[in-house]
Amino acid sequence: xxxxxxxxxxxxxxxxxxxxxxxxxxxxxxxxxxxxxxxxxxxxxxxxxxxxxxxxxxxxxxxxxxxxxxxxxxxxxxxxxxxxxxxxxxxxxxxxxxxxxxxxxxxxxxxxxxxxxxxxxxxxxxxxxxxxxxxxxxxxxxxxxxxxxxxxxxxxxxxxxxxxxxxxxxxxxxxxxxxxxxxxxxxxxxxxxxxxxxxxxxxxxxxxxxxxxxxxxxxxxxxxxxxxxx
Numbered sequence: 001x002x003x004x005x006x007x008x009x010x011x012x013x014x015x016x017x018x019x020x021x022x023x024x025x026x027x028x029x030x031x032x033x034x035x036x037x038x039x040x041x042x043x044x045x046x047x048x049x050x051x052x053x054x055x056x057x058x059x060x061x062x063x064x065x066x067x068x069x070x071x072x073x074x075x076x077x078x079x080x081x082x083x084x085x086x087x088x089x090x091x092x093x094x095x096x097x098x099x100x101x102x103x104x105x106x107x108x109x110x111x112x113x114x115x116x117x118x119x120x121x122x123x124x125x126x127x128x129x130x131x132x133x134x135x136x137x138x139x140x141x142x143x144x145x146x147x148x149x150x151x152x153x154x155x156x157x158x159x160x161x162x163x164x165x166x167x168x169x170x171x172x173x174x175x176x177x178x179x180x181x182x183x184x185x186x187x188x189x190x191x192x193x194x195x196x197x198x199x200x201x202x203x204x205x206x207x208x209x210x211x212x213x214x215x216x217x218x219x220x221x222x223x224x225x226x227x228x229x230x
Contacts, residue, residue: 047077047086054126057118058104058166059199060229067166069127070176071226079222082157085129089183090136092220097178104179104225105201105218106164110187111144114163116196121163127225134159140216144187167201168229176228184208184217191215 049072058065075086076093109117119125134141134156138149145152168179184204186192191214195204207215 047075049073049085049127049129052126056125056166056227058168058229059118060168060171060201062198062200064199065168065171066230067227068176068230069225069227072127073129074178074224074226075129075132076222076224081133081222082135083129083131083133084158085131086222087129087132088136088222089132089134089219091222093180093222093224096180097224097226101178101180101224102168102170102172103182103218105167105182105184105204107167107184107186107192107195107204108162108164109189109192110141110185110216112189112192114189114192114196117163118165119161119163122160123163124161127227129161129223131158131160132221132223133157137219165196167199167204169201171229174228174230176226178224178226181221181223181225182218183221184215185219186215188214 051070051072054069056067056069058067073085073087074097075081075088076095077086078094079088079091081088113121119128124130135153138153138156141156142149142152164183167184186195191207191212195207198204204215208217
């Protein structure tokens with residue numbers, strides 16, 4: 001299977017804290033591909049994930065922030081998606097799950113492996129989709145992996161959610177709410193480590209605004225996560 005984290009040898013980054021879902025046994029079994037994994041995929045179909053309770057870490061204003069989840073993900077099924085979850089990267093949702101939402105920016109290492117991710121590779125974080133359709137990004141990703149969009153597209157139709165970090169610009173006073181997922185791809189290990197060190201959406205936004213050649217995005221999705229940030 002095509003792996004977006006590997007283009008060359010080596011790993012990057014520093015160790016950061018991250019919290020696993022409280023239903024950790026279920027997640028581990030699901031990652032192993034057993035009966036629980038099949039049940040999880042079935043439960044995820046139709047653009048909604050099962051409601052679980054758990055935590056991950058994220059970053060806000062230069063500090064670590066704990067995210068507490070109580071509802072499964074929502075992916076707008078008005079948007080066409082080939083993934084079993086109904087989640088799509090590269091196009092925004094047409095119908096949001098609520099009137100009040102805030103953006104959640106997730107950074108994804110492209111072409112290398114990063115250490116200390118809030119949601120590590122090959123482990124689905126609580127209330128996150130297990131896969132997403134990334135075919136709309138095939139043309140942009142193909143040069144990074146020295147292939148063609150045509151060869152890359154089949155692997156992206158139901159792609160396992162890659163490891164990533166979370167960045168928010170507000171905690172909304174700790175209120176539980178829906179967050180609109182926006183992807184920021186990073187193609188350089190040193191740049192990714194610097195982003196992790198700053199732990200700030202403001203710094204990440206400055207790189208985007210400056211059109212840093214190693215940072216791509218924000219890329220819209222039809223995905224929403226529900227949590228309270230502390």
